[in-house]
Amino acid sequence: MSECALDLRDVRKRFGSAEIIRGANLQVEKGERCAIIGPNGAGKSTLFNLITGRFPASSGEILLNGSSIMGLKPFEIYRRGLSRGFQITNIFHRLSVYENLRCSVLWSLGYRYSFWQKLSSLPDVKERADEVLDLIGLRDRQNTPAGLLTYAEQRALEIGIAIAGDAAVILLDEPTAGMSRSETDAAIEMIRRITQGKTLLVVEHDMSVVFALAEKIAVLVFGEIIASGSPNDIRNNPRVREAYLGEYSAVDRTE
Numbered sequence: 001m002s003e004c005a006l007d008l009r010d011v012r013k014r015f016g017s018a019e020i021i022r023g024a025n026l027q028v029e030k031g032e033r034c035a036i037i038g039p040n041g042a043g044k045s046t047l048f049n050l051i052t053g054r055f056p057a058s059s060g061e062i063l064l065n066g067s068s069i070m071g072l073k074p075f076e077i078y079r080r081g082l083s084r085g086f087q088i089t090n091i092f093h094r095l096s097v098y099e100n101l102r103c104s105v106l107w108s109l110g111y112r113y114s115f116w117q118k119l120s121s122l123p124d125v126k127e128r129a130d131e132v133l134d135l136i137g138l139r140d141r142q143n144t145p146a147g148l149l150t151y152a153e154q155r156a157l158e159i160g161i162a163i164a165g166d167a168a169v170i171l172l173d174e175p176t177a178g179m180s181r182s183e184t185d186a187a188i189e190m191i192r193r194i195t196q197g198k199t200l201l202v203v204e205h206d207m208s209v210v211f212a213l214a215e216k217i218a219v220l221v222f223g224e225i226i227a228s229g230s231p232n233d234i235r236n237n238p239r240v241r242e243a244y245l246g247e248y249s250a251v252d253r254t255e
């Protein structure tokens, strides 16, 4: 078996007396695209918050590329190569698409304390911002203020900001939520493109997106990963069918 990009071992999280994550175990291999599915309130966002260091886990172990990231701050985990896409909230609406990407590249390359430097003297910044612009398919919109983009374009920009630093492990939370079918199809293509050779962990409710993107699916129910495996394994897993039947029937409709 190849080395794990992410390895969660018996991870638990309590809020007061409520245990929300109850011994989650998950291994995501390098270069694998893994989707986490599960009913509302199962703990998917909480799990993301634990992996990115936003909340400390109550116990267990989280390894990134074989090293523990327990107790690290979000920016320290980011520096170790894990980046999370946020939903629009970290876009500067008055800056153009290109300027948003350039800010993110500047920060990720460690230039955040040298904004007074002439940007033309930083060719690596320009090169990476240009590269990301093409990857997310917003070249035609590069001079448009981010606030004037369509919703789907803003989601693409948000993903661009997440990948600007060239992180090897990318976390995306419902990247196609609120999109039309054609926007969703375009987003799936874009996510495939940007995650080529990288590791992806995605939370997604839309099973057609899950099946189009994921090589591995992990099913989270009441804070526990009750099954993980290939899409076929998950489809045929009786425990998954039993625990997740209401929403799981959507899987059958994609067959």
Ligand SMILES: Nc1ncnc2c1ncn2[C@@H]1O[C@H](COP(=O)(O)OP(=O)(O)OP(=O)(O)O)[C@@H](O)[C@H]1O
Residues within 6 Å of the ligand: 015, 020, 038, 039, 040, 041, 042, 043, 044, 045, 046, 047
């Ligand atoms: N900071 C917090 N304090 C207390 N309880 C919390 C906190 N964050 C989340 N929870 C609780 O943890 C449970 C899981 O929430 P979470 O948002 O992780 O689920 P989810 O699977 O992402 O749900 P959804 O699919 O609806 O987004 C919920 O019952 C929620 O109320």
